[in-house]
Amino acid sequence: MTTVPAEPHRRELNVRRLLADNPAVVLTFVLVALFVATDIINRAQGQGAFLTAQQVSTTFLYAAILGLIAAGQTLVMLTGGVDLSVATTATAGAFMVSSYGNDGAGAAIVIALGVGLAIGLVNGIGVAIFRVNPLIMTLGVSTITLGLLTIYIQHRFTSLVPHFVATLGSARFLTYVPYNLLVWAPIAALIILGLRYSGIGRMIYAVGDNPEACRLAGVRVWQVQIFVYVVCGMLSALAGVLLVGFNDAADLGIGAPFLLPSVAAVVIGGTSIFGGYGGYGGTILGALILTVLDSLLVILNASAATRQIVYGLIVLALAALYARIILTSE
Amino acid sequence: MSTTTADTSVAGRGMDWRRLGRRHGWTVGLFLLLVAMVLYWRSSTVLPWGTFDVQSLSTDAMPLAFAAMGQAIVIISGGIDLSIGSLMSLVNVLAAKYMVTDLTSVTPRSFQHAIVVSILLIAFGFLAGALTGLIIHFTKVADIIVTLAMLFVWAGVALAVLEVPGGGAPTDFTTLVTTDTVLTGWLPKALVFLLGAYSVIWLTIRWRRPGLSLYAIGSNRPRAYLSGINVPLTRVMAYALSGTFAALGGLALTAASSIGDPHAGDIYTLNSVAAVVLGGVSLLGGVGGLIGPLMGAFVLTLIKTILAIKGVDQNWSQVIQGTIIVLVVMVGGLAIRQKGKSG
Numbered sequence: 321m322t323t324v325p326a327e328p329h330r331r332e333l334n335v336r337r338l339l340a341d342n343p344a345v346v347l348t349f350v351l352v353a354l355f356v357a358t359d360i361i362n363r364a365q366g367q368g369a370f371l372t373a374q375q376v377s378t379t380f381l382y383a384a385i386l387g388l389i390a391a392g393q394t395l396v397m398l399t400g401g402v403d404l405s406v407a408t409t410a411t412a413g414a415f416m417v418s419s420y421g422n423d424g425a426g427a428a429i430v431i432a433l434g435v436g437l438a439i440g441l442v443n444g445i446g447v448a449i450f451r452v453n454p455l456i457m458t459l460g461v462s463t464i465t466l467g468l469l470t471i472y473i474q475h476r477f478t479s480l481v482p483h484f485v486a487t488l489g490s491a492r493f494l495t496y497v498p499y500n501l502l503v504w505a506p507i508a509a510l511i512i513l514g515l516r517y518s519g520i521g522r523m524i525y526a527v528g529d530n531p532e533a534c535r536l537a538g539v540r541v542w543q544v545q546i547f548v549y550v551v552c553g554m555l556s557a558l559a560g561v562l563l564v565g566f567n568d569a570a571d572l573g574i575g576a577p578f579l580l581p582s583v584a585a586v587v588i589g590g591t592s593i594f595g596g597y598g599g600y601g602g603t604i605l606g607a608l609i610l611t612v613l614d615s616l617l618v619i620l621n622a623s624a625a626t627r628q629i630v631y632g633l634i635v636l637a638l639a640a641l642y643a644r645i646i647l648t649s650e
Numbered sequence: 651m652s653t654t655t656a657d658t659s660v661a662g663r664g665m666d667w668r669r670l671g672r673r674h675g676w677t678v679g680l681f682l683l684l685v686a687m688v689l690y691w692r693s694s695t696v697l698p699w700g701t702f703d704v705q706s707l708s709t710d711a712m713p714l715a716f717a718a719m720g721q722a723i724v725i726i727s728g729g730i731d732l733s734i735g736s737l738m739s740l741v742n743v744l745a746a747k748y749m750v751t752d753l754t755s756v757t758p759r760s761f762q763h764a765i766v767v768s769i770l771l772i773a774f775g776f777l778a779g780a781l782t783g784l785i786i787h788f789t790k791v792a793d794i795i796v797t798l799a800m801l802f803v804w805a806g807v808a809l810a811v812l813e814v815p816g817g818g819a820p821t822d823f824t825t826l827v828t829t830d831t832v833l834t835g836w837l838p839k840a841l842v843f844l845l846g847a848y849s850v851i852w853l854t855i856r857w858r859r860p861g862l863s864l865y866a867i868g869s870n871r872p873r874a875y876l877s878g879i880n881v882p883l884t885r886v887m888a889y890a891l892s893g894t895f896a897a898l899g900g901l902a903l904t905a906a907s908s909i910g911d912p913h914a915g916d917i918y919t920l921n922s923v924a925a926v927v928l929g930g931v932s933l934l935g936g937v938g939g940l941i942g943p944l945m946g947a948f949v950l951t952l953i954k955t956i957l958a959i960k961g962v963d964q965n966w967s968q969v970i971q972g973t974i975i976v977l978v979v980m981v982g983g984l985a986i987r988q989k990g991k992s993g
Contacts (some may be wrong), residue, residue: 326956448982452802453933455730459920463972470965488827580798625809632802639799640789 323341335520343642345603350638351570354609358616373496375615381490381498385410385566388504388559389578390585392552394603397586398515399528399548400595401447401454403461406556406582409439410575412469413560418538418570424483428631432557439465440553444546464635476531481564484643489565500562507555524548527558528595581610584635590642609638676766676930677942682947687952689886704801708840709828711951712902713738713756715844717918717921718943719852720779720895726928727888728868729786729793734896734922738915739776740808741771744769746910748819753812758820760951763810765823773899778804779893808912809979817910827905840902844944847881847898851891853939864888946964950975 355371362370369375389406396403416432417425439461442636446457492498515521526534527544535541559578585606591598613634617627689935693698704985724731749764751757758764786796832841855861866874875881903914927933928949929942951972957967 359656403933446976446980450984452979453978455933456923456927457976459923460972460976463920464969464976467965467968471963474965491792510705580802583795583798587792587795593794623810625813626804628802628806629808630806632799632806635802636785636789636791636796636799639791639795643790 339595343602344605347602351605351609354612357617358523359613362619372594377492377496377498379608379611380501383607384500384504385559385563386578386581386585388555389582390603390607391600392555392587394591394600395524396552396589397546397593397604398524398598399545401444403458403552404455405439405443405458407575407579408462408465409436409556410560410563410578411572412465413557414564414570414574415469417561417564418484419476421480421482425482428482429561432561433554436553436557437550440550444549447549448542448545483566485561485565486568489562508604515599520547527594585610588638657910662967680942680945684949691952691956703828704836705838708838709906709957711905711948712827712840713899714894714918714921714925714951715944715947716899716902717922718947719940720930721922722926722940722943724888724892724931725931726935726938726972727864727885728871729888731892732797733782733804734892735915735919736801736895737896738807738900738903738918739912740804741775741897742903742914743808743812743910745771745901745904746819747812749819750817752813754815757819758818760820764820766902768828771901772894775893775897785863785887787882787885791815795823811966812910812912815909815911817902819908824908827902837923848940860887865936921950936953
């Protein structure tokens, strides 16, 4: 009976705990709020509703590419690293598909994934075996890759994007379901379940949490690190395949706009940049939030300058909000 | 280097060599590399190598050298500043815009006016950096994320100031960086400005409380806090100094190119980190100095110059430069590993 006055306080604490334990709740709320805000603004401008099945479908279509790149980024960041070569890897994937398009879509995609694997392997070896700081290693590899790509396109004619890839990247079935969801959804499920239940999944968290303890416990830390960079490279290349299917042509700057959003999506999704904490579920919401935000800025007819500023401020605000929730729950 | 050897002479003589080697071996090695590269460069030029080459190298390396020094301060304090490049772009376009009477005719204003604009922009850089530091402190968000967000913000503002490359600067102002020399032709003013900024901004604090606090919070933040160091203030100072150097770098860009370009600074965020690592500063914080990154910037610039002289295609040059950076840090990583095993 004496606890009655304390009741509201405790309830508030519980809400905070809930938010801290399930960042997905907050993120879903932010996502829905953004959607509603976009809807209201769109109506106010006399352009009709935004919250339609068609627009939701389009959001997923756009978000799949960022979602795949951010998937690899999530895995890498869970081990305490970061991969700044994802955008260039996606560009490389896009180029491979468009230049080997005549050899058939299947072969082209395999080559693209192979290139992603190779880039990831180089990153992984540098970080895991030579202990190079991931920031530097992946940036260096990105510079090298971009240079090689520039030389490559001077020597090889890039043909058209195979029809299959174009369909996969831009078309929808059953009116509303983008084909690229057929790629993204299974991979997302595999990553979420894999992180939770598989041995390598648990190992990724362990390495991110305390690599030294892992090493002493007999974990081959370098194998786990190489694994995440290789997977990240392949997922980025795959995103590049979808991207070129969407754009219908590859250019050297095709992947660049996804670099910082990929990191932002992971951070917004609640994965710690120091590793060991977070997951892919949050990243998916982060990717969707950033995509809706982008649509909102387009609807507002914001200039490139304003869009960049707002983008930066919102990433900052969400990260700050998130940090606040985590800190107050402790 | 003469500055960093001062502390070791205080202790006994016999055992100092190992400590000296451990602390300054990398810097000395980098200096030897730089000397070797300059000699190679000298031997491979077709035209006689002379004062002009020294001047053009100093001018080319200046923006990166400023960026590297700013980045080094933040990295020593245990952070990272990804916003350096776009802050440089912003200062670059602001300078180019306000050093001319109007953007259409591009008539430069007076030299005095340019100097006033420069001083204001350096103050702006200091405040912009301090703002970043304050945001990091108050939001408790990781450095890398806040500065990533600021990268977007400053880049956006730069685009708003000047959407396409334009503007200009008075000739007296640009020659400060491009052709002016002090006493002898071998000492370009660009180099004097670099060393001047190093002395005025860094040497005045390095061995005093603020400088030591920077190293302390970079090497062990909880212990620094327990030793009574004002951690938030020191972090804000680190970013403010970084912003100051970014502003200097932006002004150097304006003077070197006599034009404002909202994307001019883009490459410097990453290259500054590379120069810092090459300069022997640990990305974990608390280790290194500013002379290393300064030389690192010259080494990176010289690689580009030499490749251009050799007639290497610009794209291959990018590949080679990237490979060299990666190999250098790989060797550095191995060296740290070996030291860890033996010690």
